[in-house]
Amino acid sequence: MTEPHATQPNTAKPNTADLPGLDLDRLADRLGTGPLSGELIPGGRSNLTYRVTDGEQRWVLRRPPLGHVLATAHDMAREHRVISALADTAVPVPRAELLCTDTEVLGAPFYLMEEVPGVALRHRDQCPWLTPQHAATLSDRLVDVLADLHAVDPHEVGLADFGRPEGFLHRQVARWGKQLESSRSRELPGIDELRDRLAATVPVTRRTTIVHGDYRLDNVLVTTDPLDISAVLDWEMATLGDPLADLGLLCVYWTGVGVPDDPITGTVPTLPGFASAEDMVRRYAERSGADVDDLGWYTAFGYFKLAVILEGIHFRFTRGQTVGAGFDQIGRLTLPLVRQGLAASAGER
Template sequence: MSSIDPAALTGLDRLAPALAEATEDDRWRSCTAELIIGGKSNLTFTLRSDAGELVLRRPPTGHLLPSAHDMAREARVQRGLAETDVPVPRIVLVDEGDLIGVQFYVMEKVPGHVVRDRTPDGWAETPEERRAMSFALADTLAALHAVDYDAVGLGDYGRPEGFMARQVRRWSGQWDKSHTHEVPEMEELARRLAADVPQQQRATIVHGDFRTDNVVYDAGDPARINAVLDWELSTLGDPMSDVALLMLYWREAGDDGLSLVPGVSHLPGFPTRAEMLDRYATAAGVDLADLTWYQAFAHFKFAVIVQGVAARSKAGAMGGQDFGDLDDLVLRLGAEGLDHLKEH
């Protein structure tokens, strides 16, 4: 990894006094910042002082695509969900760019495990524990989709009507802006998705990137989630988009992996996609009879996200992180998306 300066990227000399004021704790006047490795879009830093630890999120460096990386929006949805059944970190400070030149927010650091490519030693090792942690994920997604967004002050957080048609247009536009060469599979997938958008059945808050490494699990209880993180893509819309994307991330034994989202669901003891869908459907009280179009869209959206990560990494905007050559993954996702449409 190339050398970076977390203090410069967080404006630490200006941030520290602001934190001391926001927390009413002068110990934050002397603090350090460390980049949390693994973020594929916004940059996330651990802030440390004698008062403890906090987390700062800010956009990547360099050119930003339109409508992306809205930090105030991320903070707003978490504040709205604070009194609901969806666990979220407490927001400490939000800044529109005055302090360090870009929007950022600071939140509490929630204790627990973020599960990426392995489960921590001694934690969720039995099949029963692994099913419990998996079903907690499905239940938390159902709880999010059950929130009355008007009641929590998020009635204007998005436009649910026509959501999926706009999503296809949005991600097609992001593809046009970020791809470096032609990928016929992606072009065809975009055309076919736009031509056959299903009728929306529900309108809810959607997370937009719901998976195991975007939640914090309780270190003492794999069946408990302490916080849901990374609200960058959240809005009001069709909850089926969240369900389908989770199923893309939920790899089973024998599936090809996703290099940017390694996951653990393919390991022994974890439930299948069908079992996860059944758990969500039961918790949410809904029918998931036809997910195929949404699964195709999930492949398209994630392929565009992958392409964006590749472009930002190549441009040096990811704090020195290098995610390698992602062209093959983009191509595979496009082809698999088309395969799903054959079943639609």
């Protein structure tokens, strides 16, 4: 979308509830539209996502959280760049509309993208239509889209400089160790041991691809007619690196932490018909030709990374710096993730 230019400031008052981090008057002035209304899209645990409309056009807006932004995280320009680059590939992504780096508008950089049909499946009660056959098909499609992403040549889509593949895994362990220190506010038994184990046993990267960084069922939009994945969302941690990091983290999300109403899996993959994590790994290996023998390390790293991410969210929540439902429960998940990471690093199930 070419950004429209206003001929005069927008002075009409939009019909909207209180939306922290989203000043609709300033946004309307920036876009040159009439009054805007908006709503927070629930479910995100990091960046804030809103649905915005002027009554005719509809967009989705992404911006960083309201406070304690971790270094190198929440980069709106990176998200906007990668979805723009993937627009003509087999990977389904929303159309990028506008990147705004002027922090005078919303207090932080943000971008707009088209609103794509579909729903992010997080809870069982969203899926009364989902039969075991649907679940099996969706499992396969989720794996196939990931394999399609990893098959994209970064040079061909203008992402050759999107990351530094050499030393990627070593830097990832170090990076998330630093993020942990930035968010550390309480005792977390075992997390330092897990970090040290990972750092001492980094595998050799066999292949370099575009890496999503947070690939899971509730980061894609699903349509029912036809049953398909209409878009992959939340590209804030995308880079160039080892694709098995995506696969290991997907296994972590798929199996969860084994607590009631597990917010890691959202309980959807436990419905009848969904593939096991082992079956998904097998399909990925067949689809991509990748060697997955070292996946245990990547899974352990996925547990560590997710533990650090959730601890950062807990840190922000305790300081009133994030919005949305469910944040009061995030902090209880860090230690179960650490325990499962230690088990995975030791080769246990």
